[in-house]
Amino acid sequence: MLDRAFFQRDPVRCAQELIGCELVWNSCAGVVVETEAYAAVGDEASHTFVRPSTRAFVERHEAGAAYVYFNYGMYWLFNVLVKGGAVDGFVLIRALQPTRGVALMRRRRFPGPAGLKPRPVETLCSGPGKLAIALGITGEQHGIDLCRNPKKAFHAGSGSRIAWVSDVRIGISKAAHLPWRFLAAENPHVSVRESAGRG
DNA sequence: ACACGGATACTA
């Protein structure tokens, strides 16, 4: 399980090194294949820029705390607090390659009677809203310590370190030019492929 | 292309 020291560095470096790690969430798990870094200071796209409540969250929680928030009236988005390095911030987990609990993920993502054609595994966690549904992450887990319980934690990736590429952040209207999105190279489980000419 | 839908932080 990744310890607190892992998250006591700057968010960009954490976002890079989380690629290839495994996120374990109860009986489900997946390899992190897409992340984005946000800085707590000077980053217009970070909640800390406009929300006093988020700035208070940074103050009151330790590195490795889960920051879960509700967006677009429908989706929970899962971040981890990074604190204690050169700058504080968050890493948004944007996509996973499922490794355990795939059947349960499929039930959560596509409830109701089992369809005649099952959705491909690449669609289960290929986005921040999708992976929260697939893992069962909600606001109930907001603020929990991800360095305490191995059943809700990041774990070092098995085998060799996965190669990542960087790209601009997506889905935001401000400070989107920063190359703070990181993806596992040529991985079909990411939300959006890297734009041309990057890496 | 568009609808879906709620928390947060503004203005007043």
Place this chain on the structure above:
DNA sequence: AGTATCCGTGTC
């Protein structure tokens, strides 16, 4: 109270 905004997804 009313308004603008928001790190998204599925279907049109």
